[in-house]
Amino acid sequence: MANKTGATIELLNVSKVYPNQPEPAVENFTMTINPGELVMLVGPSGCGKTTTMKMINRIIEPSSGSIKIDGQDILTLDQNQLRRNIGYVIQQIGLFPHMTIAENVAVVPTLLGWSKDKIRARVAEMLELVELDPSVFSNRYPKQLSGGQQQRVGVARALSADPPVMLMDEPFGATDPITRERLQAEFQQLQANIGKTIVFVTHDFEEAIKLGDRIAVLSKRSKIEQFDTPANILANPASEYVASFIGEGAALKRLALMRVDSAVESGNATGPAISRDENLRVALDSVVLNAGRPVPVVGGGRVSIESISAALGIDVSRLGQ
């Protein structure tokens, strides 16, 4: 269980029909998620994202089909044991209001029977991981925290027992745009270090592009319209539906996913230098700010409108305006 690399999740022909509902909420959903992969389920409200996700920890029991984690059929496992090994974050956060922050984070380790010392150390470690000072926050109650802080506690709580799998249902959905950006950036950093297998539900396509290793674009009854990397979906939307979901500015979105590395050409330039780790969208902005002239890259070389266009395969000279 202490495997840091995450687990494989296989869903095969999974369907869910709610009682007294004419249509299934999820129909024949099949997907394989690799260890350590962050898969985004994205689609309009009511398309069945949440239902699909909640079947993985059996908060919702599938009507048919099979779900395996690391080859084990989850329906044969004790559901509480199963859940203790799956981190769970929901949009409403669901912190326990009568427990302190430390007690909230300690819930699953306590359920698993860890020693007091180990739990205490773990709680501090988790709070630091989500950038909350343990000496300040441990003994506070949830209502004494801002929304963004509460959401971080929610993530810390889900991670506390080091589960190989995490399920996250619009975890940043209820926060204001600025807090959301910060939480997303922190989360991206976090996932780079911990490498969990994560199923992440969102209706925000930008968020899906920013965070996902792969994105599943879903339509009604959780039908998979396209399941691919963000760059591939942006470059080759599989259908009108997916294209409409991407919306305007696909090329700019793709630029945001590419590193400056991929567009460096030799030559000199004047103006503020840009780092190789930056994304091309920032690079394009710099070029435009530099009155369209190429800008130098730290460590040698430069980027220009032409080199960015070549990297993307599209003429970008009119994009930056």
Next chain:
Amino acid sequence: MTVQATENVSTSYSQPSDRRGGFYTAKRFGTPLLVIAALGGLLLFLYSRGEPDKIEAFALNWDYMLAKIDEHIRISLFSAIVVALIAIPMGIVISRSKSRIVSAVVLGLANVGQATPAVGVIILLALTFGIGWATAVAALVIYGLLPVLRNTITGIAQIDPNITEAARGMGMRPLQVLFKIELPLAVPVILAGFRTALVFSVGVATIATFINAGGLGEVIVVGLKLTRPAVLLTGAIVVSCIALLLDWLAGLAEDALRPKGV
């Protein structure tokens, strides 16, 4: 002070205490002050009018009054505790049952029960099972069940379902969810029901004198029957003070037991 609207007869009595840890609140000191003033005024009145006459002396002496007070508090507390022992587990079982019908039936019955006059219950019980202490306790218990039962059910039902889902999602077993999450969060509402039951108990115990169960109702009845206003006032004031004090104590307990952070 946040005041909540009254929804039914039980909630018109005690509501979850709203004292937010503020120790120096009016209610914390107001009730004891009021009780002291009332009892002090009563004593002053009784002593200033001189020796009680022969009939009054039957009731207006410390031995008799203390015995009645003792009887009254005993029967009220005993019934309230029996009520808690029956109604809280019952409320939990009912709220476990998936069927909405069960809770609807219980709450419906509770409404009819609310319309039933206490004096009717106690006298009907006495007519069928005989008069005396046990019958009085039965009446007090029946009457006190409703508020605690109702508050236990609503106390659990009002918990944000996302909180219990988070608990289940973390792998808590149903009993763990109940004891670690649901009950602690329902405590303020359940205790408010218990306070109501306690106030009911003191009130119904006053009526219990009609079926020879003693208590301070007896003092009032003696005063009425023998037309001695001083006796009647003494009984009425003392029993009112008991009701206020028990309600106040239950309020303090509620503050102490309320989970922090809620």
Next chain:
Amino acid sequence: MGKYDLSLIWPFFLDKLDEIIELSTEHVLVVLISVLLATIFGVSLGLFAWDKPLLRSASIATAGVILTIPSMALLALMIPTFGLGWVPTLIALALYSLLPIVRNTVVGLREVPEAVMESARGMGMSPLRVLLSVQMPIAWPVILTGLRVATQLAIGIASIAAYVAGPGLGVYIFKGLSMLGAKNALNFALTGTVMIIIIALLFDALFILIKRLTTSRGIRG
């Protein structure tokens, strides 16, 4: 239960019908008058106190103390001043009914969203105008619930009033007690109790109807 003959209850009922109707009428009347008194006083107090924190807390706390006093004791407290019969009963019932009415009036008026109040003021309504044409209609269902609860309380407590020579169906309940062991004792007590329950349920139904008819469609749940 051998002492009592419940099969006689129907003949008993028919035999005593006139008296039962009279006592029921008395019961309804005493409740109506006292709740009306409590409404006039309680709603006025609520209207006056809802935006004055100290007065608001004080009124609710006082009414709470009154409700905590056992009904027997409150009735007894009336007697030295008002004697026996209707008057002490009316006053005691009215006092009891105060808490739900005051509390719900205050809560109802306070629950009106600040945005609604502000836009009403912004349109140039005077405070009285805001109170009457914005706050009251929005608070009305809550106030009405307070009246309903007050009525329920009064119906139950009125039964004890018979002991202080007050009116109403309590007379039958106490008659049953005083005839303990006699054949008709249970019939008396049962008739009194059941009639009170019926009256309470009828009043409840009436309040539901009034609530439906008098609540703006826009805020009806």
